[in-house]
Amino acid sequence: MAEEQVASKKVSEAITRTLPFLRRYARAVTGSQQQGDEWVRLCAEVAVQQPELIAEAEDTKVGVFALFHRLRQPFGVIEEGAAGSESVRGRLKESLTDMAPMQRQVLLLTVLEGFTISDAAHILGVSVDEAERSLEEARRELQRVASVRILVIEDEAVIALDVADIVRNAGHEVVGIAATEKTAIELARKHSPHLVLADIQLRGSDSGISAVNQIMKSMSVPVIFVTGFPERLLTGKQVEPAFVISKPFDPDLLRAAIAQALDTVSI
Template sequence: MNAVSQAELLRSLPPARRYARALSGSQAAGDALVAAALREGLPDLPAKLALYAGVTRIAPPPAPGPGANLTARQRQLLLLTALEELVIADAATVVGVPRDVAETELDAAREALRSAAATEILVIEDEPIIAMDVRQLVEACGHRVVGVAATEAQAVALAKAKRPGLILADVNLGAGGDGITAVNRIQREVEVPVIFVTAYPERLLTAEQVEPAFVISKPFEPLALAIATYQAVSSTVPIG
């Protein structure tokens, strides 16, 4: 059992929950993974790495199906390095492989992303330059952008009309409203996975409300967006 303090574990819970939900595909499934990891006991590592490792150890493998062209280890390494921003040595420790093996797996995973399942995406972003950058990035990943909404009202109308397979949403839409509210309104009528791309991730990691499965912090790396879109499109929810 890891002897880290309760305070250290509490500080490390938000990133561990974010990783678990990105790995499993939903808030409920991710939180169930974190809870199970805590019950089973954590490895003897620093608190943050211990939680990541505990979740990784008990996470079920991805179900076969469309887009499932990455192994479980490859998904884990991509999420840990691209979304959680761990250095490769720490990511290798978390998944329990030597660093050179992790580097080889990551190279293979990045190549596999190029042939990942594509979908139609709605972008909710009020800044035109950022919206253009996001559009270019997701199209480079093989997806098709079916609309760009700058306001809450536009987002709801486009989602109803286009029925996208994925939504990429900013949180703060300025005078145009709130991205979280827009997504909540959309999901009352359209069942669709959502990735929030935001400079304010703490607004979505409070454990006080329904939270998204995928959160990317601005500024983001293209690879982080690529793996998040892959996970959102291909993830299943095996527990929860």
């Protein structure tokens, strides 16, 4: 009995460590903190009560993500996302909505969460060949995404320039780079960006989240937050961003995040 309790405790601790990353993935898939977190809550409850459901996986994180997808039925077909800005969606509809749910999920699992293609296939319950085809199709679709105006909020000059280069190389227009809340708000009002890419912590006591909250008072725009410590942000205990990516990030991750953010409801 003691051994079973120790084993159960280890599984519970492993699940707890996985939850911040599962929240990030769920929010990216659904485009909603509320819907994503509810899905994660159900998954966590089932995993703790029935650890045998994830015991078959060699890696607990893979097992939890696989269980997460097996439990999607109560929420309906949430992968399709809700309607966002009609002007942006109308112009991007052909390139974004052509990406099937399977393509998006494989892309997010591998690029955002760092799973191998084999692990992604296991999580989604498909063959490795099918997962590989979906990933290649997703990458091709990302190349077709129409150019949009993006505001970068980042106080580290070198990082800001790197981010701007990635955005431009992905085919998008950088309308401005802001290092403070005040500048971010001014640039947003001036350029009406289609999307905002914001760091969490800015210069001094300024906050990227605070800047975005002010911007959202005058316009509805998808937002992607970047942070070096996503697990600290994704606690599920407060209102948090729906789209969170980790520093450093590669071009494929940014392209995937932009496409998904533009095709779903922002925070």
